[in-house]
Ligand SMILES: Nc1ncnc2c1ncn2[C@@H]1O[C@H](COP(=O)(O)OP(=O)(O)OP(=O)(O)O)[C@@H](O)[C@H]1O
């Protein structure tokens with residue numbers, strides 16, 4: 198790597214600029230004028246492209262169109278512009294042009310350049326353009342980061358934590374299959390949301406998702422709700438009625454609060470799961486449907502099985518795949534990410550314009566234990582958006598108290614922790630053998646000794 202590129206890498210990414218300009222006098226002048234931005238200069242296309250690759254994605258490039266071997270034309274500059282934008286379309290390229298080729302500069306903006314400025318250069322104007330480009334890059338990056346959290350195919354399913362990343366991965370994998378899925382999690386962790394995402398991302402999404410809440414329907418009606426009934430099957434059965442199983446044919450049946458299903462019905466559900474067949478209440482014909490079963494509960498189903506309150510054979514049928522939703526307090530960073538999501542949502546819904554959360558509010562969001570999980574968070578933010586005087590949502594608007602400090606987000610601190618944990622584990626697994634531990638960790642023996650020293654000093 199060239200020394201100039203290496204030096205630039207020590208600078209904050211937001212402050213780096215690549216200047217492509219063959220006039221060394223102008224190079225020096227701009228370096229001085231654009232402080233505090235730090236510049237690396239290139240005089241030719243080859244040099245420019247090499248530095249661009251070596252330094253990784255450069256945010257801002259100032260590009261003189263007329264470079265040797267075509268100093269009076271624009272061919273070299275335009276090739277560089279195209280190469281940069283096809284590799285890294287987010288780059289902000291600012292074009293320097295002689296007065297004569299103003300038309301070319303305008304067309305460069307049409308090809309994706311951020312802006313242009315004509316020579317002789319007014320450095321104050323250039324400085325403004327550079328600042329605007331830097332700000333634009335930042336805003337776009339923020340946007341990209343926010344969008345990356347939400348999987349396009351699961352709109353409304355918001356997360357940033359590794360814990361939920363794992364859930365999303367499992368979800369994606371099982372969505373394609375017909376396996377029965379059991380979703381477990383405390384109240385308000387998003388079980389219904391996940392059930393819907395599962396259906397939406399499956400090949401059954403063109404058919405219906407039919408949901409039934411086993412806890413809210415009286416026991417004597419639940420059977421008919423699920424399997425339907427014939428006319429005259431019982432008092433009040435004045436006409437034939439389809440059950441949820443039939444309505445969900447070719448789609449998904451979501452059995453919510455499955456832990457509350459009465460024992461008698463558990464047997465009938467089991468029979469259906471074994472044979473995919475059933476009869477309507479009061480009916481003799483055996484019917485067959487093709488439904489995928491997704492069930493959910495916030496009850497400890499294993500414990501109910503042990504106590505004999507839930508059939509073990511049914512439990513295994515429902516539990517072909519298990520998705521466990523961690524409580525919100527165990528999802529690193531998600532409280533703040535979700536809070537921003539709900540702020541945007543309810544700003545729109547209530548035509549309000551709350552711009553963000555005060556520092557105290559952020560601290561409180563991170564510290565709160567969220568016994569009601571995402572539902573509690575959603576309710577608090579919704580109320581705050583409606584009630585707050587603005588422009589920022591304060592901790593009191595959320596009815597939370599703020600005492601502690603913001604969670605430590607320092608990357609190096611966290612890397613050290615991970616490093617130390619992996620080191621301890623690798624040494625344990627290899628029974629203290631440094632060579633083996635080094636191999637497991639994919640580093641050299643001296644590096645292991647080095648880490649040992651570092652972490653011993655810190656301990
Ligand atoms: N990851 C998430 N992203 C966005 N919204 C979420 C997320 N998880 C949950 N929600 C929202 O939180 C609320 C509660 O979620 P949901 O009803 O799915 O929870 P639940 O686990 O079924 O709760 P309960 O056990 O009380 O039935 C809903 O409004 C849902 O849209």
Ligand SMILES: [Mg+2]
Nearest residue numbers: 385388389453
């Ligand atoms: Mg629910």
